[in-house]
Amino acid sequence: MYIYDDFDLTLVAERVAEFRDQVARRLSGELNEEEFKPLRLMNGVYLQLHAYMLRVAIPYGTLSSKQLRALAHIGRRYDRNYGHFTTRQNIQFNWIKLSDLPDVMADLAEAGLHGMQTSGNCVRNVTTDQWAGVAPDEIEDPRVWAEILRQHSTLHPEFSYLPRKFKIALTAAATDRAAVRVHDIGLRLHKNGTGETGFEVMVGGGLGRTPFIGKTIKPFLPKRDFLSYIEAILRVYNQYGRRDNIYKARIKILVHELGAEKFAAEVEAEWRNIKDGALALDPAFVADIAARFRYPDYKALSDNPIELKRARAADPKFEGWFRNSVTPHRTPGYAIVTLSLKPEGAPPGDATSEQMDAIADLADRYSFGEIRVGHEQNLALPHVAQRNLPALWEALDAVGVATPNVNLVSDIIACPGLDYCSLANARAIPVAQELSRRFKSLDTQREIGRLHINISGCINACGHHHIGHIGILGVEKNGQEFYQITLGGRADENAELGALLGPAVPYAEVAEAIEDVVAAYVELRERPNELFVDTVKRVGIEPFKERVYATR
Numbered sequence: 001m002y003i004y005d006d007f008d009l010t011l012v013a014e015r016v017a018e019f020r021d022q023v024a025r026r027l028s029g030e031l032n033e034e035e036f037k038p039l040r041l042m043n044g045v046y047l048q049l050h051a052y053m054l055r056v057a058i059p060y061g062t063l064s065s066k067q068l069r070a071l072a073h074i075g076r077r078y079d080r081n082y083g084h085f086t087t088r089q090n091i092q093f094n095w096i097k098l099s100d101l102p103d104v105m106a107d108l109a110e111a112g113l114h115g116m117q118t119s120g121n122c123v124r125n126v127t128t129d130q131w132a133g134v135a136p137d138e139i140e141d142p143r144v145w146a147e148i149l150r151q152h153s154t155l156h157p158e159f160s161y162l163p164r165k166f167k168i169a170l171t172a173a174a175t176d177r178a179a180v181r182v183h184d185i186g187l188r189l190h191k192n193g194t195g196e197t198g199f200e201v202m203v204g205g206g207l208g209r210t211p212f213i214g215k216t217i218k219p220f221l222p223k224r225d226f227l228s229y230i231e232a233i234l235r236v237y238n239q240y241g242r243r244d245n246i247y248k249a250r251i252k253i254l255v256h257e258l259g260a261e262k263f264a265a266e267v268e269a270e271w272r273n274i275k276d277g278a279l280a281l282d283p284a285f286v287a288d289i290a291a292r293f294r295y296p297d298y299k300a301l302s303d304n305p306i307e308l309k310r311a312r313a314a315d316p317k318f319e320g321w322f323r324n325s326v327t328p329h330r331t332p333g334y335a336i337v338t339l340s341l342k343p344e345g346a347p348p349g350d351a352t353s354e355q356m357d358a359i360a361d362l363a364d365r366y367s368f369g370e371i372r373v374g375h376e377q378n379l380a381l382p383h384v385a386q387r388n389l390p391a392l393w394e395a396l397d398a399v400g401v402a403t404p405n406v407n408l409v410s411d412i413i414a415c416p417g418l419d420y421c422s423l424a425n426a427r428a429i430p431v432a433q434e435l436s437r438r439f440k441s442l443d444t445q446r447e448i449g450r451l452h453i454n455i456s457g458c459i460n461a462c463g464h465h466h467i468g469h470i471g472i473l474g475v476e477k478n479g480q481e482f483y484q485i486t487l488g489g490r491a492d493e494n495a496e497l498g499a500l501l502g503p504a505v506p507y508a509e510v511a512e513a514i515e516d517v518v519a520a521y522v523e524l525r526e527r528p529n530e531l532f533v534d535t536v537k538r539v540g541i542e543p544f545k546e547r548v549y550a551t552r
Contacts, residue, residue: 001064001370002147003292004112011154012109015116019043020102027099042122042160044115045101049422054093054101055118056108060128060146060170061089061373065360068371070111072356078104083356085341085349087413087464088167089127089373090118094420116154121162123153123234128170129177130374133295134382136330138173139197142189144290145226146170148281151289152227159234163241164249166234167206174493179375181205181214181495182467184251185233190220198222203233203263204255207461211497212252217264223286225271228279232271236263296368296383301333303386311390320442321393324404335386337367339379339396340403340411344440347429348414349377351401358399366392375464376452377413378406408445409453409518410436413464417457417474418481424457426474426481426507431455434511439518448518451532454489467491469532470517471498472510481507487517487544488536496533502545505552513548520547 019039026036033047040046044055056071063071071091075083078100079093086092096104108114118125126146133141149168153159159166171178172189180186186202199221205214221229233251240258242248255263312319327336339359342348351359359379363371366388367381374380379401384392396402405411412435415421417428432455439445454468465471471486483505486498505513524543525535536544 001062001294002059002143003294005292009109009112012112012114012116015043015114016102016105016109019105023098023102038120041120042116043105044118046119047422048094048420049418050420051095052098052101053420054096054104054115055086056091056093056113056115057118057125058089058091058113058373059150060126060132060143061130061375062132062143063371063373064111065363065369065371067111067113068356068360068363070108070113072353072360074104074107075356076353077107081354082350082352084347084416085351085373085377085379087375087377087415087462088118088125089130089375090125091373092416094416119165120160121164121166122160123149123156123162123166123168126150126153126168126170127178127375129173130372130380131177131327131336131382132172133293134329134331134334134336135173135177136328137175138171139189139191140172141290141293142170142172142187144286144293145187145189147289147292148227148286149230152231158238162234162238163243164246164251166237166251168230176491176493176495177374179464179467179491179495181493182207182211182464182491183214185230186214192220196222199226201229201233204252204260205495206250206252207464207466208250209247209459210250210253210256211461211466212256213495213497215255215260217260217267224281224283225275227281228275228277229267229271231274231279232267235270236266240266296370298331298334298383299385301385301387303332305333305387307387308389318390318393321397321402321404322389324408325402325406326389329383333386335384335389337381337384337389337392337396338374338406339381339401340406341378341401342405342411342436343400343403344410344436345433346436347416348412348432351379355399355401358395359401362392362395376411378411404442405445407450407452409439409448409451410445412436412453412455413468414455415457415462417455417463421457421462423460424474425459425476426457426483428455428457428463428472428474431472431474431483431507431510435514438511438515447528448522449529449531451518451521452491453514464491465489466497467495468498469536470514472514475504477504483507483510483513485510485513485517485548487541488533490533499536499541501541502549505548509552513552516548517544520544
């Protein structure tokens with residue numbers, strides 16, 4: 001966990017006081033909704049279909065148990081007793097009254113939480129691997145660099161009014177669990193030929209109306225130049241990004257139109273002017289930031305203890321959960337546990353206040369008081385002693401977050417869609433709920449194997465449908481809900497955009513169409529462990545297309 005200092009807490013408290021005044025002026029009529037809009041967006045407040053929605057930042061997906069209890073309190077006191085975890089490692093509350101928002105912000109501030117820069121044309125919440133700092137395959141903790149970016153970008157005067165919203169993600173692992181290649185800036189920590197650690201810098205990734213995979217413009221950036229180079233990218237974007245057309249304003253369009261080489265040259269020219277100035281990182285400064293992260297005092301434990309062996313041998317349900325939800329830890333005797341927020345028939349990513357309180361208690365008991373949020377809309381306990389896994393499983397099962405479906409077909413990513421969002425064209429949550437019912441059999445899910453379904457209710461792609469193994473996009477046709485299906489997308493280190501299967505299908509037929517796709521995959525794969533994306537890559541989409549549209 002990162003330990004915030006008095007400066008951070010003072011900043012958040014001052015923002016609360018400022019926002020309280022802004023809300024009072026809106027309620028009195030001194031400000032109309034159009035005047036209030038840019039003010040509320042700076043604090044993560046949206047006007048949705050039914051009410052104001054508050055988006056709370058969870059920097060690099062790390063929460064303390066105190067903070068999770070604060071979120072549970074917000075849901076219980078001001079909302080409808082739940083929160084929705086998003087693909088940006090944030091949480092959203094959908095039913096808060098405008099008059100209550102200043103008190104909500106004040107309660108959040110007491111736990112070091114806020115909604116600053118979770119919306120608006122600024123650098124949004126910086127994300128990273130939900131297993132950062134504990135994953136065996138990473139070279140160092142990328143959250144240190146995410147924190148440096150958070151501090152530099154928060155209320156940055158030049159980058160608070162960018163042409164469009166701006167998203168940055170980092171990873172330091174061999175397996176990309178942060179989807180860095182579909183971000184405005186993606187950063188991958190790696191070692192060069194001489195053993196020095198630095199960053200591969202990718203720019204121009206993004207989904208939405210015009211999806212792109214990011215282009216590498218700097219194969220290796222020394223750590224010293226981390227901040228100055230990112231500043232140079234943002235300066236170039238701020239200068240040349242389109243402001244006359246919202247659909248062409250993202251940096252991905254600028255990179256595409258200029259070309260990656262030309263864009264990189266512009267960045268290099270800007271960077272040369274600032275690289276040796278105040279933004280050159282002193283190792284002592286980086287060390288100071290790193291020292292503010294507190295890591296658990298791990299005990300000397302052996303892997304695969306007798307308690308774990310006995311539980312796995314005695315209880316098939318526990319064994320199934322263990323194989324699905326427990327991941328190796330870099331420290332012997334410990335494990336990472338993923339908590340599924342995707343039970344059958346429930347909205348993906350939702351957690352009740354009672355569940356959040358219970359998870360906070362379990363984090364204190366079993367995970368050194370720490371919780372992580374992943375972009376797949378699940379939670380994780382990152383520091384669990386292996387000997388405690390049987391007891392933890394029973395406790396998680398009792399509160400409904402031990403469904404052993406992580407990375408399986410019912411572990412669906414979905415945006416709120418037309419049930420809440422004023423931008424949506426179609427529902428996303430009911431489609432996810434219906435699919436989770438149709439694929440409810442765990443035996444069937446295990447037979448299918450790893451398969452990611454992503455659902456978006458509109459072209460803005462908050463459900464990341466472009467990079468789902470199966471992507472579903474809601475569209476509107478003559479006042480009716482239809483759904484486009486894409487196949488073969490992926491968000492990992494080999495990121496690809498899915499290919500369109502064919503004409504959109506109506507709401508009543510979309511679940512059946514997905515069943516047809518999955519059935520075709522099971523027949524087409526060469527071996528039981530051939531992944532869906534590998535089958536699609538090998539045979540193309542035509543066999544799936546024939547199966548889906550044969551009777552339509």
